[in-house]
Amino acid sequence: MGLGTETIRGLPKVVLHDHLDGGLRASTVFDIASEISHPLPAAEPDSLATWFYAAAESGTLVDYLETFVHTIAVMQTAEHLERVAREWVVDLAADGVVYGEARWAPEQHTAAGLSLAEAVAAVGAGLRAGMAEAEASGTPMVARQLVTSLRHTPPSREVADLALAGGDDLVVGFDLAGPEDGFPASGHHETFAYLADHLVPVTIHAGEAAGVASIAGAIAEGALRLGHGARLVEDIAPDGDGWSLGPVATWVRDRRIPLELSPTSNVQTGVCTTVAEHPFGLLERLGFVVTVNCDNRLMSRTSPSREMGLLVDAFGYGAQDLRRFTVDAMRAAFLPHPERERLIREVIEPGYAALA
Secondary structure (H helix, E strand, O other), X not given: OOOOHHHHHOOOEEEEEEEHHHOOOHHHHHHHHHHHOXXXXXXXXXXXHHHHHHHHOOOOHHHHHHOHHHHHHOOOOHHHHHHHHHHHHHHHHHOOEEEEEEEEOHHHOOOOOOOHHHHHHHHHXXXXXXXXXXXHOOOOOEEEEEEEEEOOOOOOHHHHHHHHHOHHHOEEEEEEEOOOOOOOXXXXXXXXXXXXXXXXXXXXXXXXXXXXXXXXXXXXXXXXXXXXXXXXHHHEEEEOXXXXXXXXXHHHHHOOOOEEEOHHHHHHOOOOOOHHHOOHHHHHHOOOOEEEOOEOHHHHOOOHHHHHHHHHHHHOOOHHHHHHHHHHHHHHXXXXXXXXXXXXXXXXXXXXXXXX
């Protein structure tokens, strides 16, 4: 059986790097913006979706991040956060995702008076509602959230505490995002030390807009996964008929640190010019732990199935390759080990066995 669009859509998937504020439906942005009188750069949902994609095609991370002005604006109340989180789950589940982590920065969602804890609780409620809706639709999914701090803002102990104490709201870890250039992860060293003392798992954006030094900095701060990490290839060089790995690349490969790669997004932000040139192919061949992600589905007009399809077309992957990427992603999730293994055993493996 070939790996056509419908076949890939039916396969179980895991997403580790999917921003809540980058995965809204364009129609939801339009609805809420109309309700709160927030001005938009388009007059109806379809043209708004096109605007988001075109704006994200700029080729630089700075311009790409400007699109979030509009999505964040419509995520400022508990009701709206809950709606967005619910739809986040339903949309991913409909695409075959069986486990996903929604990452977002609570500090950006207090403009209408919500406390950080109230914002996190609203997202947790939305994730639960989405899981119930997906279950009722016959596409069950497990969803969790990662709370994020922004590297260009002052470190916040309160956000770290949300990661520590947010289990009731389905919080499973902490993320650092935002512009890499000029804002190393070490600027949040005290936060990472605090999280390490309390055994909170951490993923850090690195190797997207900045290079190997950014990745090394994330590792030094205890990152268990690398958000993107695509520019790790700058520490890999041709060596005769093979490849020579520098110290950072060697460490990431040998320590089995998962890379949260997002092909379409990485093309948009200038990591490479086409998916066929994406470092994913080389990193996979050299034995790195690679996972397939969307980053921001609205801005990239994409889905997990589409990203897998692009990789199949670019690198000739088959079903067992996609199975390996999915199992590796599940094992890299911030769920407890027994829950991860249960999903692999009961959901992921049977889903791929059907193609055998």
